[in-house]
Amino acid sequence: MFHRNLFKLADLGRAARKGYTAPHDSTTWAHGDRGYAPLELLYGREHPDWNIRNIGCDAYLFGSMIVFFFTSVSMTSLVLSHMDPAHHHSKWTGGYDTILAYVQDGFGKALQSFAAAVPTTVRKQLMQIVTELCNPDPKLRGAVGARNGGKNFMECYVTRLDVLAYKAERGLFEELRS
Amino acid sequence: MSTIPEDRHRNVVPRLRSFITTLALGELDAPTRPVHVVDEQSLDSLERNIVAWHKNRTVPFAADVVSSAFVLNKTDAVRDAAEFLLSPASQAPDAAKLIASKIVTPNDGKSVREKIVGSSVGVPSVADVRSTVHLLRQRVKDEPRNGLLWTELAREYALVGLYDKAERAMDVAVSLGRSNRFVLRSAARLYLHIGRPGKAYYVLTRSDATRYDPWLLSAEIAVASAVKRTSQHVMAARRMLKDDSIFVFHKNELASAVGTLELQNGKIKLARDLFKSALAAPTENSVAQVEWAHRQQHIPGIDVDLERMRIETPRSFEARAWDHLLNLRWQEAFDESFHWFYDQPFSSRPVVFGSFVGGCILEDFQNTERLVRYGLTANPDDAILLNNLAFIYATSGAVDSARKEFEKIKPEQVKEVSQEIAITATDGLLEFRSGNPSAGRTLYHKAIALATGEKFRTSRALASIYLAKEEVLAATENATRALQDASREINRLSSPDSYYCQLILQRVRDFADKPHSSFRNSA
Numbered sequence: 001m002f003h004r005n006l007f008k009l010a011d012l013g014r015a016a017r018k019g020y021t022a023p024h025d026s027t028t029w030a031h032g033d034r035g036y037a038p039l040e041l042l043y044g045r046e047h048p049d050w051n052i053r054n055i056g057c058d059a060y061l062f063g064s065m066i067v068f069f070f071t072s073v074s075m076t077s078l079v080l081s082h083m084d085p086a087h088h089h090s091k092w093t094g095g096y097d098t099i100l101a102y103v104q105d106g107f108g109k110a111l112q113s114f115a116a117a118v119p120t121t122v123r124k125q126l127m128q129i130v131t132e133l134c135n136p137d138p139k140l141r142g143a144v145g146a147r148n149g150g151k152n153f154m155e156c157y158v159t160r161l162d163v164l165a166y167k168a169e170r171g172l173f174e175e176l177r178s
Numbered sequence: 179m180s181t182i183p184e185d186r187h188r189n190v191v192p193r194l195r196s197f198i199t200t201l202a203l204g205e206l207d208a209p210t211r212p213v214h215v216v217d218e219q220s221l222d223s224l225e226r227n228i229v230a231w232h233k234n235r236t237v238p239f240a241a242d243v244v245s246s247a248f249v250l251n252k253t254d255a256v257r258d259a260a261e262f263l264l265s266p267a268s269q270a271p272d273a274a275k276l277i278a279s280k281i282v283t284p285n286d287g288k289s290v291r292e293k294i295v296g297s298s299v300g301v302p303s304v305a306d307v308r309s310t311v312h313l314l315r316q317r318v319k320d321e322p323r324n325g326l327l328w329t330e331l332a333r334e335y336a337l338v339g340l341y342d343k344a345e346r347a348m349d350v351a352v353s354l355g356r357s358n359r360f361v362l363r364s365a366a367r368l369y370l371h372i373g374r375p376g377k378a379y380y381v382l383t384r385s386d387a388t389r390y391d392p393w394l395l396s397a398e399i400a401v402a403s404a405v406k407r408t409s410q411h412v413m414a415a416r417r418m419l420k421d422d423s424i425f426v427f428h429k430n431e432l433a434s435a436v437g438t439l440e441l442q443n444g445k446i447k448l449a450r451d452l453f454k455s456a457l458a459a460p461t462e463n464s465v466a467q468v469e470w471a472h473r474q475q476h477i478p479g480i481d482v483d484l485e486r487m488r489i490e491t492p493r494s495f496e497a498r499a500w501d502h503l504l505n506l507r508w509q510e511a512f513d514e515s516f517h518w519f520y521d522q523p524f525s526s527r528p529v530v531f532g533s534f535v536g537g538c539i540l541e542d543f544q545n546t547e548r549l550v551r552y553g554l555t556a557n558p559d560d561a562i563l564l565n566n567l568a569f570i571y572a573t574s575g576a577v578d579s580a581r582k583e584f585e586k587i588k589p590e591q592v593k594e595v596s597q598e599i600a601i602t603a604t605d606g607l608l609e610f611r612s613g614n615p616s617a618g619r620t621l622y623h624k625a626i627a628l629a630t631g632e633k634f635r636t637s638r639a640l641a642s643i644y645l646a647k648e649e650v651l652a653a654t655e656n657a658t659r660a661l662q663d664a665s666r667e668i669n670r671l672s673s674p675d676s677y678y679c680q681l682i683l684q685r686v687r688d689f690a691d692k693p694h695s696s697f698r699n700s701a
Contacts, residue, residue, distance in 0.1 A: 032219070033219065035223060035227075035245070035247070036246065071273035071274060073241050073242075073245035077249050086201070091207075091212055093211070094387070097386075098359065101325040102326070104323055105327070108327075117271050135323075
């Protein structure tokens with residue numbers, strides 16, 4: 001959505017509101033296209049807590065989009081590419097808890113692939129943001145102190161990305177490096 | 179004298195290998211066939227992406243469709259996009275190329291796995307281990323929630339005998355991977371190794387995954403036996419063994435574990451059926467377990483399966499080593515003990531086995547010393563390894579070195595009578611070699627007296643043989659009588675113990691008959 005040289009991202013295809021039931025809530029894949037889905041959903045894990053499940057999913061997809069900007073692929077595909085084929089969700093039959101350690105390992109390697117694609121000037125900051133947003137464990141998504149999909153869950157990311165945008169616009173990254 | 183490799187109690191306790199090796203051995207795969215999920219919405223979306231790619235033929239479209247297809251495991255339809263990304267002209271990001279390469283050269287992991295499983299293994303030097311520890315510590319700083327890294331770190335610490343650090347690293351791994359098969363099985367093995375059996379049992383019993391995962395269930399039963407407790411899940415294990423939806427390979431250690439319980443309960447026929455089903459698609463641990471069970475108590479009808487699986491099952495070093503020993507192929511048994519050790523470099527069992535075969539039967543002191551030194555890296559306080567090293571040094575004439583190693587033995591490390599017998603006999607050997615035959619004789623007699631009963635018949639025979647050897651070498655008036663005593667003890671033994679004891683005694687006799695001939699390595 002564009003307005004006065006600003007744009008906002010929106011994805012209303014699977015919109016949900018706490019305390020209300022949407023028509024798609026009862027479908028098996030309430031979170032849309034599995035090709036981009038968070039890892040826990042691919043392995044059949046739907047966290048019982050609404051905040052963790054829904055806000056965590058949004059956080060992951062937002063982080064995955066940052067990864068996509070630099071690598072042209074989603075975080076999900078990047079993590080799976082660093083895991084053994086036997087642990088691909090299409091071949092795994094245990095619950096998400098039983099595979100999480102392998103996913104965390106793939107995630108660590110995926111972050112390295114992402115880091116290699118990001119300019120050094122913003123690498124540290126973006127790595128931190130993506131690490132927080134895309135953690136394979138949905139309970140751990142978000143900045144420390146604002147996890148579990150709380151009220152101000154996304155606010156800090158708006159600020160942190162604003163700072164990066166501000167500095168990029170004014171060519172201040174040299175200062176960051178020093 | 180060296181301790182006799184004994185294994186009166188053996189359980190299919192999980193092996194502690196690196197993640198990549200365990201994965202390559204197929205022990206971390208899904209135990210059942212996955213349910214095929216058809217997700218029309220995702221497939222429609224992929225179809226639209228494919229159309230968009232064909233229309234635009236640019237890197238962003240190619241990367242997007244490749245990424246999505248890889249996640250959905252529908253890669254055949256996007257091969258052209260993957261090839262496009264890999265072409266030099268595309269200048270696609272490396273991450274996109276990585277995924278494209280996995281589509282263009284699909285690899286189900288089989289060839290890589292075969293390469294890892296069949297690769298020649300060796301003992302990493304202490305410097306290698308330190309370097310790996312350094313790298314792993316760097317990585318856990320970046321990825322503190324990666325349970326695999328903590329498990330690998332714990333294993334590396336264990337390789338150089340840093341048990342406290344190994345335990346702490348494994349505690350972190352367990353806290354991160356409470357339901358993970360690799361983490362929990364590795365933890366159980368490590369905790370047992372470092373003398374924390376209760377903890378080994380606890381980590382398995384408290385995990386919900388243990389009730390559903392045949393690999394964890396088999397570990398729970400094995401560890402329960404090892405710590406002399408009763409498994410809480412034997413009924414669940416029996417049900418699981420009848421569950422045809424679980425692949426045979428994934429139930430093999432469970433069948434071995436339950437088979438061992440049945441054997442202990444005297445139900446030979448049930449045990450045989452379970453061992454036979456374990457041998458249908460076994461791990462080397464299962465082969466070794468069945469081999470052990472067969473050694474303890476002849477189990478009719480499993481020879482053929484066992485023979486075949488000893489050869490066919492990758493890394494069946496332990497089973498092969500024992501088979502060689504039982505069939506009097508001493509050199510092969512010794513060689514196999516090295517392979518067994520390379521595969522399990524923190525374990526003292528292959529070293530105890532190899533040092534007996536190499537030190538007592540083959541008298542290959544140089545290679546035996548090498549093996550024991552390797553073993554002491556991970557087990558610096560192991561009383562038996564220190565005893566065996568002292569025995570090798572003393573027998574080869576390096577009495578001062580022998581005494582130095584012998585004095586490192588801590589009494590609290592001596593846990594079994596068989597160990598006490600061997601250590602007392604080695605003490606006697608040191609006294610003889612230090613010019614105190616009287617003190618040496620007393621210690622040997624003490625060792626022989628300790629070895630009373632059926633259980634220690636071979637130990638008694640060996641102690642008698644080595645006493646006779648020292649009497650002959652010292653040219654005492656007791657030599658003839660000691661030789662007769664040793665001969666009498668050997669007559670009470672059965673194969674293969676009688677064979678190697680006879681072999682060792684014959685060397686002593688040869689020297690006694692021709693005292694001016696050189697006694698091999700016994701100067």
